[in-house]
Amino acid sequence: MVLRAGLLRHLACVLALALPGFLAACSSTRPPEGLTAVTPFDIQSYQGRWYEVARLDHSFERGLSDVTAQYSLQKDGSVRVVNRGYDAAKGGWNEAVGRALFTGETRTGSLKVSFFGPFYGGYHVIALDKGYQWAVVVGPDRGYCWILSRSKTISPALRSDLTARVRAAGINPDDLIWMSQQRQDPAS
Template identity: 70%
Template sequence: MFALGGCMSTTPPPGITAVTPFDLARYEGRWFEVARLDHSFERGLTDVSATYQRQPDGSVRVVNRGFDAAKNDWREAVGKALFTGDAQTASLKVSFFGPFYGGYHVAALDADYRWASVVGPDRSYCWILSRTKQLPPGLREALVARAQALGIDTQALIWVTHHRTDPQP
């Protein structure tokens, strides 16, 4: 989530469909990263969250934050997301380094918008997000099974710890 962007596809990986109907107003706000696949832009970060906020121009402001234990400091990346088609479909492109965008596709979403499973431009990008810092074990297992059914290497998931209070929610 931190630096997803670059010369990447903005369409979902083959066989993965973005959630529809999708309501950005319900998705807005803060989400905690419960699990992710490893990438250099998030390596070593704990206490990771993402905040989404609709902008007047229809874009979505994305603020990703995480704690870098090696530097003993918070890291933040601010990006911009745009729907790749109809705003009723949870398929967006996001950039932290405009004008280069990468895909952000909500592949599974709780009916009450309490958790989400997100994939990037290919199956090497996956995040499990929640409105809370932890998920009950049964729900975690169900989300891992969903991700595995989509062809995600769930054995490689990193379970993110949340022990700190972020001063900038």
């Protein structure tokens, strides 16, 4: 019993020491080294529905098509994020609702987003059309990249331009998964 109580105290101490570091690692306040978030950035213009045109593969969107992101400014200054995508293997829509906070000035496109309580990840807009019709976004590192558009498809010329921007950001554009936007989201 004494050994068990000692072990539990030790585990509690380890968790108490490790948790702040873990939480800090989950919150990226700056874009990856060498990249700069867009300034000026206007959240009012960024609000609304975006279609995911391309992304790097990662576990939380693996297998999804027809992915959209809906951003809306909240009264407290946070941004509500609703991501939806179609999972063909399950035959239905997946939805994740999160909250984003600016990591600095609201005129800079650098936010942190949480879909899981206190755990935040970086969301950095590194390229943005002046009319807010397309965006290139990276996460806390170059392992996360999204190309977003206000329309379901983009022209070959725009695809070439955005691919060049991704390459210039130090991300291999050959690793991008180009999305299908064939289904009509019933929530739209």
